[in-house]
Amino acid sequence: MGVFEDLVGQERATTVLRQAVSAAADALAGGRGAGMTHAWLFTGPPGSGRSDAARAFAAALLCPDQGCGHCDSCHQVEIGSHPDLTWVRPEGLSYSARQTRDLVLKGAGAPTLGRWRIVLFEDADRATEAAANALLKAIEEPPPRTVWLLCAPSPDDMIITIRSRCRVVTLRTPPTEAVAHVLATRDGVPDDVAWFAARAARGDIGRARRLALDEEVRRRREEVLSIPASLSGVSECIAAAERLVKTSTEDADAATATLNEAETAELRKVYGEGSTGKGLNKGLVRGGAGALKELETLQKSRATRIKRDSIDVALLDLVAYYRDVLAVQLGAGVELANEDRRREVEALAGGSTPEDTLRRTEAIMICRERLAANVNPQIAVEAMTLALRDPRLLR
Structure with a gap:
């Protein structure tokens, strides 16, 4: 199987990328390489496979057979160990200018294996304003064999000067x-x-x-979708919000605890903890105090992001739930995301108006905006559950 075979429902994007790979091969052979460019922006809704498409494109550019899927080069790209691929996944809430400048330096070198030097930047929309400006300079004047692959939900999530210099590949939600x-x-x-x-x-x-x-993932989804029917009073709204935030916090803690411990132990080791020799251990550990503090800051940012992402998954499940309610109310002949809860959806649709459903959906989207603006999660989710119980609060 070729590297593009895993891109589910993305036939149009795959065609564009295959043509670009052929053009890139032509450029390496001394031709014009028309259709290949040095900067690409992969966009699409959550789950559309932005990073998967960028990874497949990187593999095809670095593969002598244009993405065969089974050679050493393709395998190295798949696991992230190819010497000519720099793969960045921002772990915190943002990506700093200092990190971006380091990334630009990595992308400036000549290819080790003689084909392309590729920088794959997932969630490039997390770059700060200063970081985006540093990235812009690299994209404006790239080395001849460097290719930038940026991923973001939409072109508007990147500053206009960057997106105007990128070829945009738009992915769709797979059927x-x-x-x-x-x-x-x-x-x-x-x-x-x-x-x-x-x-x-x-x-x-x-x-x-x-x-x-994963049965646990299904169980958590059921808990989220049970929220609308449980909001019989104010105290129930507060309790539902508390459960949602608590579960997300526990998810973040579980996802980061082992990783944090390993990172901290490795950093202490680098700075000499456990070394022998008079004065050696104490001095080197003290010298690493600043690095340790910086690591702790990054770890807290990562935990906050995971917590926020966990809450956002729950909120999007609720959006899909009320979208199904609205579809039933309007008699739309569309597939329900919650077909397994059709009776419950139909009951809610019959007991409320489309206007109420739209207000409830708006309450969820407002909650997402507040969380993105660093509002306290408990406060933001409580306001949402109260509005789900009584949508007149949004009037």
């Missing part, structure tokens, strides 16, 4: 049947579970795979 087919054929998921996960994930194949294979 349910395509996601279900992948789960059934590649992951061995039973058909009924595959269709349930594909609908519930709304085209996000990573989320669909987790729903299909």
Whole structure:
């Protein structure tokens, strides 16, 4: 299988990328390479596979056979160890100018294996304003064999001077049947579970795979979708908000605890903790105090991001739930993301108006905006659950 075969439901984007790979090969052979450029911006909704498409493109550019999928080069790109690929995944809430300048330096070198030097920057929209300006300078004057692959939800998430210098590849939400087919054929998921996960994930194949294979993920989704029916009073709204935030905090702690411990131990080791010799251990550990403090700051930022992302997944599940309610109220003949809860959705649709449903959806989106603006999660989610109980609060 070639490297582009895993891009589910992205036929148009795949065609563009294949043509660019052919143009890149022509450029390496001394031709004009028309259709290949030094900067690309991969955009699309959550779960559309932005980073997967960028990774496949990187593999195809670095592969002598234009992305065969089975050679050493393709395998190295897959696991992130190729010497000519710098793969950046911002772990915190933002990506600083200092980090970006270091990244630019890495991308400025000549290719080790003689093809391309590629920088794959996931979540490039997390770059701060100063970082974006540093990135712009690198994209404006790139070395002849350097290719930048940036990923962001939409072109508008990048400053106009960057996106105007990039070729934009727009990915779409994969159709349910395509996601279900992948789960059934590649992951061995039973058909009924595959269709349930594909609908519930709304085209996000990573989320669909987790729903299909992890019972705990399914359980947490059920807890989130039980919120609307539980909001019988103010105290219930407060309790529901507390449960949601607590669960997200526990997820973040579980995801970061082991990693934080390993990172801290490694840094202490680098700065001499445990070394022998008079005065050696104490002096080197003291010299690393600043580095240790910086690491702790990065770890806190990462934990905050994971917590926020966990809450956001829950909020998007609620958006899909009320979208189904609205579809039933308006008689729209569309597939329900929550087909497994159809009776409950129909009951809520019959007991409220489309205007109420729109206000409830707006309350969820306002909560997302507040969380992105660093509002206290408990306060933001409480305001949302109160508005879900009584949508007149948004009038």
